[in-house]
Amino acid sequence: MEDHLHKRDHAGVQDFVLLEDYRNPEAFLDNLKKRFHEDLIYTYIGPVLVSINPYHELDIYNHDVIHSYKNVNFYELPPHVFAIADSSYRNMRGESRDQCILISGESGSGKTEASKKILLYIAASSTHSRDVERVKDRLLESNPLLEAFGNAKTTRNDNSSRFGKYMDIQFDYKGAPVGGHILNYLLEKSRVVHQAPGERNFHVFYQLLVGAAPLTLKQLHLDAGPEKYFYLNQGEDNSLQTMGDQANWRAVQHSLDVLDFSQEQQKALFSIVGSVLHLGNVKFDSDEKSDMARVTNPEIVATIAELLGCSEKMLLSALQHRTIEANNEKMKSPLTVDQALYARDALAKGIYDRLFTWIVHKVNSSLSNRCKHRCNLMGLLDIYGFEIFQVNCFEQFCINYCNEKLQQLFIELTLKSEQEEYQKEGIQWEPVEYFNNKIICDLIEAKPLGIISVLDEECLRPGDTTDMTFLSKLVTTIGKHPHFISHSVADTSTRKTIQRDEFRLLHYAGDVTYNIKGFLDKNNDLLFRDLKETMTESKNPITSECFTKEELNSKKRPDTAATQFKTSLAQLMVILMSKEPAYVRCIKPNDYKRAGQFDERIIHHQVKYLGLMENLRVRRAGFAYRRPYELFLKRYKSLCPATWPHYSGSARDGVHALVSHLGYGDDDYRIGKTKIFIRFPRVLFATEDAFQKRKHELATQIQAKYRCFHQRKKYLRMRISAILIQCHWRRVLAQRLLKRRRWAAGIVRKFVKGFKYRNEPECDENREFVKFTKMNWLQRLAVAAPKSILDKSWIVAPRLLQETSGLLQKLNTKNLVLRYVKKTSPAQKIQMQQKVVAERLFKGKKDVYISSVKDHFVDSRIAVHHESLKNQLLRQVNETVKYCIYVTKYDRHGYKSRKRVLFLTDTTLYVVEEKEFKIKDRVPYDLISSIQTSSLMDGLFVVVVTSKEENGSKEDQKQIERGDIILQSDHIIETLTRFTMIANKENVLKIATGGTINHDLTSGKQGCIEFIKGDNYLVKKGKNGQLLVVDGSSSNALIGSELGMMTDRTI
């Protein structure tokens, strides 16, 4: 779609400002024409939209197009009425300023259509919540309803607005429509009773007759054909089908439903519409004598009375009579037929006019904004356009006056004030000449010499006043005015074109000749009191609301129609001036409502009177945008670091700093006295775009700051809470500590007391202490009690537990012993027994004992290679060997040493030679009377052999004779212990306490062995023939084993 638009847009320029020859009206028209023939009906003059009525449907209002214009900068897309709507809407939202869109142009130029498109755009582009949809629906639905009652077909326009409409749409701060309000201006009510040829009455009458269900028509006593009704059949055009009345009827029904008209109200509404139709058919005649009017068809009056819910009699009377008050007396005066017809029409117009106003009020209450917050407003003015008919009456006079006022406003705001502003602001400026229509406005509205004043005066003046007296008064008062011409004051050529009952005004938009017929009546707008009274009695809810008793009783004369209109226009101007205006200037391409026909003559005329050329010239020379420094700075200051967030200097300097920061070119802007002027829209748009972007950044910053603030607040709250908790917790801890300390102090005190009384018998003071002491000692003991039998330590027990301690120590030792014993193997047990015996025999008696303690006692100490010899020997003696060891034997004669092996069997001691294990000595244990050894470190011992019994065996005898055996064992303690145990002869061991041992030598001689202490172990024959043994007790070697290092006999 956009593509399509773009392509076609190459025809002409889309902004007249871009026209090369912008001063030439031909070029202007040519551009319009080119575009018109391409169906490009919109063209800009800067921000003003010029629109030509295409008179055929264009596909440029669909949803996609609406969407494409949403939030797009004004000049980015081809000109469109949506762009105007969007720009106003955005200005309103962005700057919170009320807006108004002024749509002007003559009748049939497309104003109403444009206003509908704007409404459509606003509805489609704002947000979609349920409430907003409701409002939008109502805003949109107000149109078909008001058009049905207020629009009619004229020669200019098939759907001509016969009333002025100003609609305020109210928006909330989010830009969603929340309500609306409509002001209506002067309905052309004369149309109710009369239409010019080719024209129609208001649409609603036809819609009702064509569209309503037969039952409804029957209830209203109506027939379907409009030609039956006088009020509809004067205009001769009853082409109902072409107007789509049937479809429009349904649309009206729908609107009524949406706008909350109750069924009862709808019924009342159409009863009034029906009654107006019936009223038109009331006929009068008179008898020749009296000229008194008489209703010829009273049954119709009955129907009207039924529809309006009033008394038939009263109505009938009011249609035929008039009550006159004179000297406080009321008199009924009959009406003439003309008066009666006048009264009838006045009633029809009065009812319809008030009905229309009532509908507007009702629509307003349905549109009313429910929320009470401040709203932004967007006003939409769609008022009747300038019109020139064949015969122009009071209505045209009012309508054209209204258009003069709007043109005045346009001039004020665009041409005059703009140029004045440039001058005021000291901007270099070449003034553009234009026609100011103020002179015409003054001609119409000035007091006391304006047309309206003169008219009012004529209406109010006592005496006979007629339309003609009014005209002559006009001639006398304003006859010389350059914009006023009448038959009497016109020059001869002009005079031919003006009748005597006409006057001509040279309006800004053209000359209009007004026929004065009906000016006074219409201005007086008189409705006879009797009729009013009848209406106040009405049971029809709408009529009774429209005609109030207060009005009836009011003595004040109401303002004339023209004055009322003048006042309401003045109010409208105030409203419009207070808002930021946007303009749509509508142009009608031809007088025949025909598509594609570009009538240069009439278009040229419109361009001229609309002041579009002047508008263009001012625009070309002027600036697209201006704002007081304060406002400009306020809006855009965030775009420059120097002005954000506050600028300390003057607003003007701030703006200067801002625009230089934004990189404005010299020609882009001017600095005025109080305002900045920006020449090109694109510069402003770039700034605005930057601002929109910046706004998001700022919003993010604000959010961040707020989040920070929020979090910090939370943090501080948490911190305070944490401190509070800590505080309380510290208190709890301190309280607990205090409690503990108190308790501890109590315990210490108790302990001290207990200590003092510890030796007393158990009492309160010492009970705990004693218990504690016991416990404590026991606990310590549990840890410190010896774990091994060798550990003799024992913790000291308090006095109280001395006895226990002793018992426990014993118990512990026993226990340890028991455990030790349990752990001991049989072999260890034997070893132990042997060690015990060794201890008993030698401890403290022989020095070498100490060094033997650590060594295990063994059964055999002979080498492996001697095992077979050993076994051989054992087989020989047939005994069990209990112990064997290498020993050294010293001869009894000469003490020569021999290497021998000692065997201890169950019964006998053998000494065998080492080489072949030949038995050298065999001594049964019985023969051994003692075994002697020294107390020193040596390994020498003497086996003393004696006979107890004389009758021993020969062998024994021999052995005895050989005398004692002197042996040396490196393991003397082991050897001797084993011997005593095997032989079971503990008592035979003798340890010499002196330094010598005597022994028997062979053949009964006595030998002596002398033991001395010395450094090196030595056994040798002494000088005195004795055997000298030096024990080597000082040698270190002795520490290693019993005697291991002393001899070479060790295994």
Ligand SMILES: Nc1ncnc2c1ncn2[C@@H]1O[C@H](COP(=O)(O)OP(=O)(O)O)[C@@H](O)[C@H]1O
């Ligand atoms: N934009 C348009 N597109 C199509 N037809 C249009 C357009 N504007 C006006 N018309 C036609 O012209 C007729 C008169 O327009 P309207 O808006 O009623 O004129 P005005 O309100 O100025 O008297 C409409 O009924 C419609 O047929």
Ligand SMILES: [Mg+2]
């Ligand atoms: Mg209109």
